[in-house]
Amino acid sequence: MNIAIVKESKDFERRVALTPDICKQLINSGFECSVEKGAGASSFFKDAAYADLGCKIVDSKSDLIKNADVVVKVNPLTNEEIGMMKPNAISISFMYAGSNPDLVSKCVQQNISAFSVDAIPRISRAQKMDALSSQANLAGYKSVIIGAYHLGKIFPLLMTAAGTIKPAKVVIMGAGVAGLQAIATAKRLGAIVEVSDIRPETKEQVESLGGKFIEVPADDSVKMEGGYVKGVSEDFLKRQREIVAKHISEADLVITTALIPGKKAPMLIPEDLVDKMKLGSVIVDMAVEQGGNCACSEYGKTVDKNGVTIVGEPNIPSLLPLNASELYAKNLATFLLHLATKDGFKWEMDEEITKGSLIVHQGKSLIN
Secondary structure (H helix, E strand, C coil): CEEEECCCCCCCCCCCCCCHHHHHHHHHCCCEEEEECCCCHHHCCCHHHHHHCCCEEECCHHHHHHCCCEEECCCCCCHHHHHHCCCCCEEEECCCHHHCHHHHHHHHHHCCEEEEHHHCCCCHHHHHHCHHHHHHHHHHHHHHHHHHHHCCCCCCCEEECCEEECCCEEEEECCCHHHHHHHHHHHHCCCEEEEECCCHHHHHHHHHCCCEEECCCCCCCCEEECCEEEECCHHHHHHHHHHHHHHHHCCCEEEECCCCCCCCCCCCECHHHHCCCCCCCEEEECCHHHCCCECCCCCCCEEEECCEEEECCCCHHHHCHHHHHHHHHHHHHHHHHHHEECCEECCCCCCHHHHHHEEEECCEECCC
């Protein structure tokens, strides 16, 4: 089977779906790999690195895709790219199908199959395929570095002959993969870290990393599915904001990570709470691509709101394109080798990973 690695075209994107080393592993397993010219350049992988390991470099995106059995990307394929695929070909990428019904319809129209890596079930045997976690882990680290860059003070306690500098106070909202890595990074830099999460079971993980857990009484409205928060009531969010407000008003840096798959990100920091924050404090809104957790954040911009810096940096993993591409490529290759051999896909329709991640099968939508 011929695997096509397509150059990403989305704004702020610097990753590539497969790296040269991972392509070599797939070639050794009997696959062919074709790479669009310049696909890895933004991730610091030259075309020559791919060619030296047995990949074919293709100048034309159209020629690349129409001859591929499998098309891989980080971001969803565009309608134009799907239109280039031959019938019964297969795409693998982040699709976010629940938010992209038109994309699903285009796949059906083109009579192709489509797997979405964000839909891979969170089970132990799928951990090596979990691209959401690998990318969120890097994003959590980078969010702290971004916050530290914009903050006008250092993180650690510092005792000098000229006086003592108090440690910075960091509040992290959300203790998922990104939040936990942010806690660990902020603690390593010497900050005092406080954490809010709607799931009380995360308290132990937060405290094991040295963070202080901000208690919010549990609520039956919090709906969980496959390790993700699927829904929460506005009443609960209001009570959470009231409890967390004092901590945010005293914070030097606030990092928000709350996302609900397929829905707008929950509003955690309204404008009136931003007004109560300290002069010179910073908010890094990691949910800005899904509407943001802060009312004042703006997509792709860093803004000042009455002396508070609000960073709306989209696609934070892409700011670490080398590492992010390496991890995503390993996730993707593990996933592909689970689904297929060099001779074709297994189509084990009742197998849990296949069943969870297959969005369109040979022109038929599998979304309920």
